[in-house]
Amino acid sequence: MKTLLTIAWRNIWRNPARSGVLLAAIVAGLWAGVVTVGIINGLMQQRIDYMIESEITHAQIHHPEFLAEGYSWLYIPDHDEIISRLENDSRVLSFTSRTITDGMLQSPVKTSGVRIRGIDADKERETTTFHENLIEGEYLDSGMSSAILIGQEMAREHSMEIGNRVVLTFEDVNNELISASFNIVGIFRSASTDYDRTNVFIRSEEFIKLLSHKPVYHEIGMMLVHEDLAGEKVADLNDHFAGIKAQTWRQLSPELSMLVELGGVMVIIITMIIMAALAFGILNTMLMALFERMREIGMLISIGMSKLRVFTTIMFESVILTLTGAAAGFLLAWITIGYLSGSGLNLEMFAEGAAQLGWDHIIYPVLTPGEYVIIIIVVVLITLISSLYPAIKGIRINPLEAAKSS
Amino acid sequence: MAILQTKNLSKVYNPDTVPVHALRDVSITIDKGEFTSIVGPSGSGKTTLLNMLGGLDKPTSGSVWVNGEEITSMKESKLIDFRLHNIGFVFQHYNLIPVFTAHENVSFIMLLQNRSKKEIRERADDLLEQVGLGDRKNARPVQMSGGQQQRVAVARALASEPKFILADEPTANLDSTSAMNLLDIMNKMNREQNVTFVFSTHDQRVIDRARRVITMVDGAIHKDEYRDVEETAEN
Ligand SMILES: Nc1ncnc2c1ncn2[C@@H]1O[C@H](COP(=O)(O)OP(=O)(O)OP(=O)(O)O)[C@@H](O)[C@H]1O
Ligand SMILES: [Mg+2]
Numbered sequence: 001m002k003t004l005l006t007i008a009w010r011n012i013w014r015n016p017a018r019s020g021v022l023l024a025a026i027v028a029g030l031w032a033g034v035v036t037v038g039i040i041n042g043l044m045q046q047r048i049d050y051m052i053e054s055e056i057t058h059a060q061i062h063h064p065e066f067l068a069e070g071y072s073w074l075y076i077p078d079h080d081e082i083i084s085r086l087e088n089d090s091r092v093l094s095f096t097s098r099t100i101t102d103g104m105l106q107s108p109v110k111t112s113g114v115r116i117r118g119i120d121a122d123k124e125r126e127t128t129t130f131h132e133n134l135i136e137g138e139y140l141d142s143g144m145s146s147a148i149l150i151g152q153e154m155a156r157e158h159s160m161e162i163g164n165r166v167v168l169t170f171e172d173v174n175n176e177l178i179s180a181s182f183n184i185v186g187i188f189r190s191a192s193t194d195y196d197r198t199n200v201f202i203r204s205e206e207f208i209k210l211l212s213h214k215p216v217y218h219e220i221g222m223m224l225v226h227e228d229l230a231g232e233k234v235a236d237l238n239d240h241f242a243g244i245k246a247q248t249w250r251q252l253s254p255e256l257s258m259l260v261e262l263g264g265v266m267v268i269i270i271t272m273i274i275m276a277a278l279a280f281g282i283l284n285t286m287l288m289a290l291f292e293r294m295r296e297i298g299m300l301i302s303i304g305m306s307k308l309r310v311f312t313t314i315m316f317e318s319v320i321l322t323l324t325g326a327a328a329g330f331l332l333a334w335i336t337i338g339y340l341s342g343s344g345l346n347l348e349m350f351a352e353g354a355a356q357l358g359w360d361h362i363i364y365p366v367l368t369p370g371e372y373v374i375i376i377i378v379v380v381l382i383t384l385i386s387s388l389y390p391a392i393k394g395i396r397i398n399p400l401e402a403a404k405s406s
Numbered sequence: 407m408a409i410l411q412t413k414n415l416s417k418v419y420n421p422d423t424v425p426v427h428a429l430r431d432v433s434i435t436i437d438k439g440e441f442t443s444i445v446g447p448s449g450s451g452k453t454t455l456l457n458m459l460g461g462l463d464k465p466t467s468g469s470v471w472v473n474g475e476e477i478t479s480m481k482e483s484k485l486i487d488f489r490l491h492n493i494g495f496v497f498q499h500y501n502l503i504p505v506f507t508a509h510e511n512v513s514f515i516m517l518l519q520n521r522s523k524k525e526i527r528e529r530a531d532d533l534l535e536q537v538g539l540g541d542r543k544n545a546r547p548v549q550m551s552g553g554q555q556q557r558v559a560v561a562r563a564l565a566s567e568p569k570f571i572l573a574d575e576p577t578a579n580l581d582s583t584s585a586m587n588l589l590d591i592m593n594k595m596n597r598e599q600n601v602t603f604v605f606s607t608h609d610q611r612v613i614d615r616a617r618r619v620i621t622m623v624d625g626a627i628h629k630d631e632y633r634d635v636e637e638t639a640e641n
Contacts (some may be wrong), residue, residue, distance in 0.1 A: 005515050010505035179491020295500040302462055302497075304566070306516055347514060363410060399462045402497050403453060 004309060008316035015289065016082045022285045023325040026278060030329025032337070033274035034375060037267050038337040038365030039345065039368060044263035045366055048171035048249075049255055050191055054129045056249045057095075057221035057229045058255070061237060064245040066218050070102030070115065073173040077243045084220060085240065091229050095222035097122035099204040099211065103170030106149075107158040114154075115199050116168055118207030129224055130188070130201075137162045137186030147203065148182035151196025152189040168200070173212040180210055267371075275378060278322070279386035286390035287317045295392055298401025307395040314394040318387035322389050334372075337365045409602060410436040410459060410571045415468035417625075428454040429465070430625040435465030436570070436604060441596045443628050446608040451625040452606035456574045459604065461485050473569050489618050490518055494563030494571035496605075500576050501545040502560035507548055508534060508558045509543040515566045533561040537591050553584025560591060572601035589615050598616075 005202050017240040053056060061082060066074040076082065079097065080383065086092045099118035104111050107163060121141040125131050131139050140147055150165065162184050169179045192197055208215050214248060222232060231247035237246035250257040290297070417429040428451045436442055444452050458470055461477045469478045480488060489495075502511045512530040516543055520531075534543055537557040547555050556576055563571045573592075577585035581630040589612055595601045607613060614635070621629035 003514065006510075007503065014505060298501070298504065299495075299497060299500050301459070301486060302489065303495050303515055303518075303562075304486055304493075306486055306490075308519070312556075349611060400457060402495075402500055403457055405461060 001312075002080040003164070004313045004319075005316055005391040006312050008320060011289070011293075011313075011317050012321050018285060018288065019321060022281050022321060023328075025281055026322060026325030027329040027332065028273050029277055030379070030400060031271055031332045034330065034333035034367065035336050035340075035365065037371070038269055038340070038367045039332070039363055040263055040266050040270075041371070042363045042365040043343075043369060044259055047191070047259060051253060051256055052249050054133060054190060055195075056253055057127060057222075058221050058224045058227055059234050059237075059246060059248050060252055061220040061222075061244050061246045062218060066100075067132075070100075070220070072101040072171055072211050073175070074214070075168065075212075075218050076220065077172070078241055079215070079217050079220075082220065082237070082241060082244070085237075086220070089233075091225050091233055091377075093223045094123075094127040095220055096120055096127040097204070097217040098221065099207045099216060100140070100220040101170045101207075102216040103168055105154070105200060106169065107160055107164070107166040109124050109158045109160075112157070114168070116207065117199060117201050117378050118204035119201055120204050125190065126226065126301075127221060130190075133190050134186050135189045137184070139186060141200065141360055142185060144183065144185055146180070146182045146206065147185040149186045149201040151183055151187055152187050154200070155187050157186075157197065162187065164385070170211075171211065172217060173331065178210050178255075198216070220231065224333060250344070260383070271378060275382045278326075278379070279382055282318050282322055282383065282386040283389060286314070286387065289317070290314070290390050290394055294397055295401045295404070297397045298399050298403075301395075301397065302399040302402045311391045311395050314391040315384075315387050318390060319383055322383040322387070323380070326383070330376070330379075332370075337367055340365045385401075409438050409473050410604070411471040411523055412455075413460065413469045413471070415455070415458055415465050415470065416475055417451075417458065418466045418519045421466070427625050429458070432468070432625075434620065434627065434630070436602065437601045438569075439515055439595065439596070440619040441616055442601050442606070442620060443605045443613050444604065444620045444622060445608070446468045446622035447615055448608075448629070451615070452622055453574050454625075455622070456572050456604070456606055460495060460572045462491055465582060470532050487580075491565065492569045493567035494566060496556065496559045496563050496573035496576045498575045501562070502555055505546050508539055508545055508554075509545060511547075511558055515562055519566060529565060533565055534558070535619075536559045536595070538587075539634055541590045544587070549555065551584065553580050553587060556580060556584070556588050557591060559589065560595075564595065564601060570604060573603065573605035575606055575608065577607060583605065585612060604633040 016148070061076060062074055063074040083095075083097070086095050097120065101116050103114060103116050105114040119140065121139060134149070135152060137149075140149065150160065161165070162182050165181050167179055167181045167186065169177065172178050188196065188201075222233075224230060234246040234248050237244070250260075301307070301312060341364050344364050346362050348361045412432050412434050415429055415432040416427070419426040419428055433454060444455060446452055454463070458465050461470070461480070464479060469476050472488075475488075477485060479486060503514060506514060509530050511524045512533055516526040516529065523589070531540075531543070534540055537560055538556055539554060539561070542550060542554060547558075550558070560571070561578075577588055580588065592603050592605075593615060596603055613619060615631070617635050618632050619628070620627060
């Protein structure tokens with residue numbers, strides 16, 4: 001066994017240039033692949049975290065038809081019972097109730113459809129990071145009455161600025177058309193231009209007075225101790241309260257859960273490309289090496305080296321070569337990701353349009369231990385499988401090759 | 407005692423297209439301790455015969471017997487193992503593992519036989535000494551001359567303690583001094599250790615050293631003569 005390893009090891013260095021090229025290719029390929037996977041993961045995770053933390057939260061409760069219809073009379077029944085249940089649940093970190101209705105926003109320039117979000121400024125601040133999106137002006141806790149926050153994109157389309165007045169028109173819970181004017185106190189920019197064009201924020205207590213004679217809420221958003229608890233919390237709420245619909249962030253945002261899947265698919269595609277290159281590299285190098293050594297292997301079989309030993313030697317050679325490269329590439333990738341996950345990778349120069357699409361330009365690559373393990377297993381498997389062919393070719397060599405005279 | 411025997415051995419290459427009768431009905435017997443040369447013009451079937459004797463190729467008809475065992479019908483894997491323990495080979499070239507030193511090359515075949523480390527080391531030392539390469543143990547094939555490489559090959563062939571050693575034109579690539587030197591070594595081993603050699607050659611000076619000369623013509627045995635070669639034994 002040790003002798004076979006020795007032959008394999010020395011054979012690798014018989015053609016240092018060829019082995020070196022393959023080694024370098026494997027190191028570079030694996031490094032680039034693993035880092036890319038880390039970047040994609042980081043990108044996806046940051047987007048998801050941002051969406052959850054700034055707006056969606058881990059789980060939300062609505063009237064079952066509210067999200068599709070947006071009418072003010074589709075408010076959450078049993079709101080106070082639900083709230084007290086959330087208050088007494090240790091899995092719930094924080095929550096906030098919102099009063100929401102679809103309506104029209106009118107400025108001197110034009111009229112456009114909006115979703116009017118009435119929020120409790122303090123509870124919203126405890127639950128989400130929406131307040132961090134404010135790029136100009138003040139948040140809703142300044143005390144000024146009839147205050148409204150609009151998105152940067154809407155401000156642009158309506159040519160509005162802080163201090164301007166807008167009129168909101170919407171139906172109250174009794175189907176009556178209501179109009180009220182608001183003063184722009186702040187402008188926000190979220191990760192999505194589309195969101196910034198179609199959402200405005202006002203104080204919920206002011207909104208409720210316009211909508212109904214009693215408090216109505218259309219949405220409760222909650223952050224949990226851990227994202228993984230969303231499923232069970234939602235099931236628990238749906239079991240306890242009829243006439244509401246609790247949903248996890250994945251259910252609420254098909255966009256986000258598609259993103260998660262898309263990330264997974266991209267990771268698989270990248271992995272497959274790298275693995276195909278790896279397999280091709282091994283096959284090419286090993287078949288070349290084998291072709292050069294036909295006679296030598298014929299001689300070894302002639303003098304009595306068993307096929308199993310020939311097979312093992314060739315396998316050793318390709319496996320040592322590949323796994324050395326893979327290990328080095330992996331280590332490099334691990335160091336790179338470790339470094340970048342602290343400092344972040346600044347893609348500002350490529351990311352001019354990214355903010356418009358709702359992406360960060362500083363990316364913190366991540367790769368979970370599980371993903372490392374999977375990639376290692378796949379690399380080892382591919383190495384073994386693609387080493388198999390040259391090894392089988394090797395044992396098929398005719399011993400007469402050694403006896404040929406020229 | 408016959409250690410090697412062929413019975414009506416025939417080999418036809420390309421039987422379906424352009425048949426080449428490389429061997430025709432060859433029956434020979436080789437006894438322990440022989441020093442036999444197979445000669446004949448190019449294309450007469452020397453290599454083909456040696457390949458059959460070594461179990462490297464299958465005859466079209468007839469059989470080869472080694473030490474009373476028929477090898478022609480052996481399964482390939484069994485035959486490889488049989489070769490390892492019974493037959494020594496010296497080829498014209500490509501004898502050695504290029505990444506191994508002389509000592510490692512000689513040791514290798516004994517490692518394949520799963521012998522003890524100590525025995526392997528001592529025997530490899532001893533054999534390299536015997537072929538006059540005691541000081542080149544750690545040289546790799548590329549660092550040695552053709553003659554030295556062939557001597558390592560002889561040492562390697564002997565290391566496995568085979569019943570006999572087959573050598574197809576072992577001196578063809580050597581200058582005459584190296585060729586004679588190799589022959590001396592083979593001859594000495596034959597006389598002192600009763601090692602059986604069967605080798606093919608074109609070289610008259612090599613033929614002169616053989617005690618038995620089998621001449622082949624057109625795939626058949628043309629002449630089979632035993633000679634007295636006492637005059638060369640002084641080496
Ligand atoms: N693989 C093969 N396929 C077809 N014909 C072959 C093959 N090997 C040998 N022959 C033919 O068989 C005959 C005997 O060849 P062989 O190599 O045994 O002769 P040889 O006596 O060793 O010749 P040389 O002195 O040139 O080495 C020749 O006519 C040769 O052309
Ligand atoms: Mg020949």
